[in-house]
Every structure is written in C-alpha cells, then in structure tokens.
Amino acid sequence: MAKVGKASFVAAPIALVAALLFALTGAEGRKLTSYKDIAGIWTVCDGITGKAVIPGKTYTHAECDKLGQEYVQKMMADMGQCVKGEFPLHVLKASGHFAYNIGTPAFCRSTMAKKLREGDIPGACAQISNWVYVAGKDCRDPKNKCGGIVKRREWERATCEGKNP
Numbered sequence: 590m591a592k593v594g595k596a597s598f599v600a601a602p603i604a605l606v607a608a609l610l611f612a613l614t615g616a617e618g619r620k621l622t623s624y625k626d627i628a629g630i631w632t633v634c635d636g637i638t639g640k641a642v643i644p645g646k647t648y649t650h651a652e653c654d655k656l657g658q659e660y661v662q663k664m665m666a667d668m669g670q671c672v673k674g675e676f677p678l679h680v681l682k683a684s685g686h687f688a689y690n691i692g693t694p695a696f697c698r699s700t701m702a703k704k705l706r707e708g709d710i711p712g713a714c715a716q717i718s719n720w721v722y723v724a725g726k727d728c729r730d731p732k733n734k735c736g737g738i739v740k741r742r743e744w745e746r747a748t749c750e751g752k753n754p
Contacts, residue, residue, distance in 0.1 A: 594678045595675040595676060595677055596676070597669055597675050598668040598672055598685075599666055601681055609682055609685045609686060619650070621634070621647050622647045623644055623645060629724070633648055634656055635653065636689065636690065637657060660689075664693050668684065671702055680713075680714070680749055683714070684696070684701070686741075686748070687701070687742075690738075690741060691720060699720075711750070714750045715746070718742055718746055720742055721742055
C-alpha cells in the first residue's frame with residue numbers, strides 16, 4: 590500500500606496550495622469584474638471575498654493569481670489555528686476547498702472542524718454534505734438555482750474520503 594503524505598493546515602505544502610488553487614479556478618470560471626454572489630457578498634476572480642474585493646473593479650489575471658495565492662495561504666494558516674494536527678493531504682485539500690467557499694470562521698465553527706479536532710476523519714468528511722444551503726435556500730431544489738453548491742459538496746466529500754485523485 591502506498592504511503593499517504595500528511596501535513597498540517599499551517600504547514601500545507603506549496604504543492605497542495607497550488608493543487609487547491611487549480612481545483613478552485615476550474616470550479617465556476619474566473620470572473621474578472623467583482624460582483625455580488627448569491628448570498629450578496631462581493632466576490633471576484635475565482636471566488637475571492639473579503640477586503641481585497643473592490644466593488645465594481647475589474648482585475649487582471651495576474652491580480653487574480655496573486656489574490657488567490659495570498660487568500661489560500663492565509664486561509665490555510667487560519668484553519669490551522671482552529672484545527673491542529675496532521676492529516677492526509679486529500680483531507681487538507683477537501684477541507685481547504687470547503688473553507689474557501691464557506692469562509693474560515695464558518696469552517697472553524699463547523700462540526701467538520703470539530704470532528705477533525707477529535708480525529709474522526711470519516712465523520713468530518715460526511716459533514717460536508719450538510720452544507721447545501723445558501724442564504725437559507727436549499728440548493729438541492731433546482732428552482733433555487735444554486736445546484737453548483739451541491740456538486741461542489743459532492744466533489745469535496747469524495748476528495749476528503751480519498752476517492753478523487
């Protein structure tokens with residue numbers, strides 16, 4: 590059996606950050622002009638939110654690449670403050686993808702993070718499937734037009750469980 594690499598959120602290898610950025614950029618397509626997402630949050634590039642997003646600004650691809658790199662590195666370090674220990678790289682990748690979408694504070698308050706802190710990786714992975722609501726709307730219902738969230742959660746859970754390369 591092949592040895593599975595492990596790392597912490599704080600010490601996530603550069604290759605993992607790059608793989609996470611690659612997964613995020615392919616998810617929904619890059620948008621160079623900032624916009625309000627389905628929850629009303631200003632967003633740009635590959636889903637970047639927060640202080641770096643200037644309403645109405647159009648960013649370059651280089652700016653998006655830089656924002657993404659900085660965002661993911663800070664996010665992973667912040668995740669490491671609430672979940673300590675080493676985990677298989679696929680768990681870090683799935684958790685990072687998940688936290689990128691829901692935000693680090695929500696990740697740190699989540700049952701997923703609690704289960705990771707307890708060492709219950711299968712239980713943590715299963716929690717991802719519960720996060721299918723946006724602004725109170727159930728994204729499993731096609732009329733809510735947020736089905737991409739359900740597909741994202743399926744990918745994240747499968748990745749967390751080691752089923753995606």
